[in-house]
Structure formats: structure tokens, C-alpha cells
Amino acid sequence: MRFIFVALLTLCGLHPALAAPDEHVVKLASLEWPPYASASVSAGGTVTDTVRRALAASGYRLVVEYFPWPKAVAVGESAKGFAGYFPSYYSADRARRTELSDPVGESPLGFAQRSDSPSTWVTIEDLKALRIGVVEGYINTTALDRRIASGDQPADSTLDDASNLMKLAAGRVDLAVVDSKVFANLMGNDTRLTGLRGQLVMNPRLLELKSVHVAFRKTSEGRKLSRALSEGLRKIGYQPPVFNQDPE
Numbered sequence: 001m002r003f004i005f006v007a008l009l010t011l012c013g014l015h016p017a018l019a020a021p022d023e024h025v026v027k028l029a030s031l032e033w034p035p036y037a038s039a040s041v042s043a044g045g046t047v048t049d050t051v052r053r054a055l056a057a058s059g060y061r062l063v064v065e066y067f068p069w070p071k072a073v074a075v076g077e078s079a080k081g082f083a084g085y086f087p088s089y090y091s092a093d094r095a096r097r098t099e100l101s102d103p104v105g106e107s108p109l110g111f112a113q114r115s116d117s118p119s120t121w122v123t124i125e126d127l128k129a130l131r132i133g134v135v136e137g138y139i140n141t142t143a144l145d146r147r148i149a150s151g152d153q154p155a156d157s158t159l160d161d162a163s164n165l166m167k168l169a170a171g172r173v174d175l176a177v178v179d180s181k182v183f184a185n186l187m188g189n190d191t192r193l194t195g196l197r198g199q200l201v202m203n204p205r206l207l208e209l210k211s212v213h214v215a216f217r218k219t220s221e222g223r224k225l226s227r228a229l230s231e232g233l234r235k236i237g238y239q240p241p242v243f244n245q246d247p248e
Contacts, residue, residue: 026055026225027063028214029076029085033161034185036087036105036212039066047087047105047212054104054232060225068159070137076215083225084216089139098215099222102230103240105212109140111175111203112168112183119175119203124153131156133164133173140177141207162190169196175203179210211243 028051030037036047043049044064052062065082067075076085077098087105088094111132113119121127124143131154134140140148147153156173158164161182168176180202186193187200214229216222 024060025063026060026083027065027081029072029079029082030064030066030087031069031072032066033069033087033182034189035181036107036179037064037066039064050104050233050236050238051086051214051229053236054229054238057232057235058228060228060232069135073137073215077217084214084222086214087212088215089210090213091139091142091145094139094215097218099218099226101214101216101226102233103211103243104214104229104233104238106241106243107210107212108180108206109177109208109210110180110206112165112178112200113175113203114168114171115199115201117174118201121203121205127175128153130154130174131172133158133167133176135159135161135164135177138177144177144207162186162192165193165196165200169193169200177207178202180206209241209243211240 030048032038032040033045034041035045037045044052048064055062065075066072072085076082084098087107088098088100089107090100094100111119119127119130124141124147132144132148134148134155134157136157136159139145144153148155156167158167161178164173164176164178165183165186167173183202187197188194193200214226216226
């Protein structure tokens with residue numbers, strides 16, 4: 001009788017071991033980066049919400065798993081069952097390695113500074129005497145990343161934005177690269193930083209208004225999903241702003 005029951009389930013496509021995978025599920029890797037992406041905020045964050053609604057408009061269901069950023073990139077690019085990762089800034093290298101979607105959000109990127117030690121600058125070259133805090137694996141700006149890579153800009157990396165800001169507060173770096181909305185969220189909600197309110201502020205000059213993307217795998221399936229996301233963005237009426245990013 002059990003054999004007959006299993007056979008019937010198989011014929012109906014209901015047996016869990018034999019049922020076909022749901023091809024309309026898109027599984028993406030991400031990081032805890034509120035207010036844009038987080039398991040603990042409403043709708044999963046503003047960018048997650050945009051991606052979810054756009055994919056739903058094209059007939060797909062979004063599933064997100066969260067990791068530290070370097071692992072999210074590695075998982076999104078190569079782990080079984082994942083279609084990609086987000087939120088990703090644009091870079092020429094990332095565009096070569098992945099199928100970058102149309103913009104799904106924007107990120108005002110700047111510097112946090114100590115309120116008792118403000119910096120005035122016009123070009124990146126003005127910062128050459130300062131040590132800049134960056135997050136491992138993050139894209140910053142083309143000019144800044146080139147100067148760091150060449151050794152022309154002193155820099156120190158850490159694993160996440162909160163750790164970068166704590167380094168800044170401790171005087172281990174002079175400025176910390178951070179999205180201004182992420183900065184506000186961390187200073188208001190992260191217990192490691194709430195006691196530092198007033199001691200850390202954003203520098204009034206932005207580096208760039210960055211575009212934010214989903215980095216799908218560079219495969220035929222990745223291109224298909226990127227097109228579906230673009231179509232969904234049009235359907236939900238998403239209109240990105242005009243970005244001011246360095247050309248590469």
C-alpha cells in the first residue's frame with residue numbers, strides 16, 4: 001500500500017523528494033545593511049522591497065538569505081541554488097563578472113567624521129594625508145579605490161560599517177566611507193554606536209550618489225532574470241534618480 005501511495009504522489013508531482021524545483025523562485029544573497037536590506041526591518045528594507053515587488057510583477061517570488069558581505073558575494077556568485085546577490089554598486093569589474101540589473105535603488109555615499117575633527121576637501125587628492133576607513137569587499141568610488149590600490153591613499157579595512165565607525169570614534173582612522181542613510185540607521189539603532197551620537201557626523205560633502213543593482217550570475221538564466229526584473233521595475237513604476245558616479 002505504501003508503494004502505491006508514493007507512486008500516486010509522484011504522479012501528482014507531490015512527493016517531496018521527486019517534485020520539480022520551483023523555477024519561479026529567485027534566491028539571492030544579501031547582507032544586513034539597513035535601511036536598504038535587513039531581515040529585521042519592514043519589508044526587508046527599501047531595496048529588498050523594490051526587488052521583491054518588481055520580481056513579483058514578472059511572476060517570480062524572491063527569497064533572501066543574509067551573510068557578511070564578502071560571503072554574500074561568494075555565495076551569490078557560486079553557491080548552488082542562488083541566482084546572485086544584492087545590493088551591489090556598479091563597477092567595471094563587477095559588470096564583467098556578473099549580470100548587473102537596472103538600478104533598484106540609490107545610495108548617497110560619503111564620509112563620516114569625528115565632530116571635533118572635521119575635514120574640508122574638494123578632490124580625493126586633498127585627503128592623501130588622512131587615513132580612510134573602508135569596508136572589506138565594498139566598492140567605494142573609482143578614484144578612491146584606485147588610490148587605495150596604488151598605495152597613494154592610506155586606508156584601513158574592516159568587516160562592516162559599524163566596525164568602521166567604531167574605528168573612527170577610536171581615532172584609528174580619520175574618515176570612514178559610509179552611506180549616509182546607513183550611518184543614520186546605525187547611529188540610531190546599533191547599541192555599540194548609540195552612545196557616540198554627537199561625536200560622529202557625516203561630512204557635508206558627498207562622494208557620489210551611487211546606483212544600486214542586483215548582481216545576477218553571468219549565465220543565460222541570469223540574463224533572463226535581469227530582463228524580468230527590468231520589466232517588473234517598469235510595471236511597478238520605479239524611477240531611479242540621476243546618479244553622479246565616476247566613469248571607469
